[in-house]
Amino acid sequence: MSIVAKDITATDKAKIKPTYLIIGSGSFGFALAKELRELGKDLIIVDKDKEKVETLREEAYEAIVGDASDPNLLDNMNTKNLAGILILSSDVEANKAALANIRTNVSKDVYCVARSPDAINMQEMEAMGADLVVMPPKMVSKSLSRSLERAEALHRGNKLSQWFESIKNKKLAIVTHNNPDPDAIASALALQYIAESFDVESDIVYHGEIGHQENKAFVNLLGIDLYRMGDIDIRSYDKIAMVDCSVPGANNSLPHDIPIGVIIDHHPIGDSEIDAEFIDIRPNVGASATILTKYLQELNIDIDSNLATALLYGIRTDTLDFKRNTDSADLSAASYLYPLSDHDVLEQLERPSMSIETLDVLGEAINNRQVIGSYLLSNVGSIRDRDTLPQAADYLLNLEGISTSIVFGVTEEQIFISGRSNDIRVNLGDVMKRAFGEDAGGGHATAAAAQISLGVFSAAKDRQTLLRLVNEAVVKRFLSAVGVEEAVE
Structure with a gap:
């Protein structure tokens, strides 16, 4: 039986020409219909609940009564004009029947989205020809997790701002790990920019050697000022920040007992005890430069070409051009930095001579x-x-x-x-x-x-x-x- 044919009165002999067809107008389907209408899309909604269809019509939606599993559902529609079909009812078996019907009777060029309650049915629907299979709970959880990440980033940015506000007119030492690489140096440079925006004077301090020819070129081409640990009295500074390392005395020459103000790092800490006034350690991220880029964005601090070049190069070297320990945050940071960077300098950095x-x-x-x-x-x-x-x-x-x-x-x-x-x-x-x-x-x-x-x-x-x-x-x-x-x- 085709409920569609009985329900259409004024257009019995006409063909309906929607741009998007939504099958199932529960909370999920209706929310999507509202979004599409706000975007100016033509659409038609199909639902088996007559009262719901009447309500949709009162709200000026084009809606018809129909069952997702009805093989004759598409008989009165000009499917050649469809840009997409969205099968969104809460009945997974009805959705499968609709999908089978669509893939048999509608052009393969029409983008088809189907709703699934779980991964098993998702795989089955993908095999049946769905271009995209969505699971509403998973979509909600992803959206929520992204919102929480943004809230966490805002919270961290506020806390770091408060810390810098509390040390105005004091001298800060930004300490890298021994024999610092581009990621450590770029991260220290970024933190120095942040300190400067709060009127905090700072020095970048390291121990060991900058021996790798690429690292030497990196420092020289970008004109980065660094101070050797042996040439300064570390205890003469009011505050200490550590970047790309997190434990005093472990791969750095800080005294074990020295108080630490800030730690920003991306290396796993294992069982080490970490103590500082502000700590941000993200082992899932591929480079400390990524973390500092996010802070610069959160704090609305201008990133000039020199800093952007340093940060982008730091991310690329620590992730081996995004082939090692790479997170989506690294890709996002690199995408943001890329147009700001000096690509002539990057090219020179990538082709240093071998010693x-x-x-x-x-x-x-x-x-x-x-x-x-x-x-x-x-x-x-x-x-x-x-x-x-x-x-x-x-x-x-x-x-x-x-x-x-x-x-x-x-x-x-x-x-x-x-x-x-x-x-x-x-x-x-x-x-x-x-x-x-x-x-x-x-x-x-x-x-x-x-x-x-x-x-x-x-x-x-x-x-x-x-x-x-x-x-x-x-x-x-x-x-x-x-x-x-x-x-x-």
């Missing part, structure tokens, strides 16, 4: 590699620039059969270890902590590092003995942490 030491370390890493299953470990011996290690680890990860690469080298006082992994079973950051200690190692699942004091090894009689002992200790600790007891020849 002789980098080439030497890469050669040592290849020659000294030890392969145990899918793990590759390489001791490159004495190094001057620790930034050569992650470059070597990145390169070695491309070798056939290798899922995790570990490259380590020795300075006069420290053992530096860098790792990369594409094995979904291995969380490299956790492995580094288990192998070399909570305060010595850490990072993300796919990229991590550690640095440990030479300690007892420094008593070795000669350099070769030292390097051999270091090699045995690092390899043994790492393999133990990943559950491999013996090296396989």
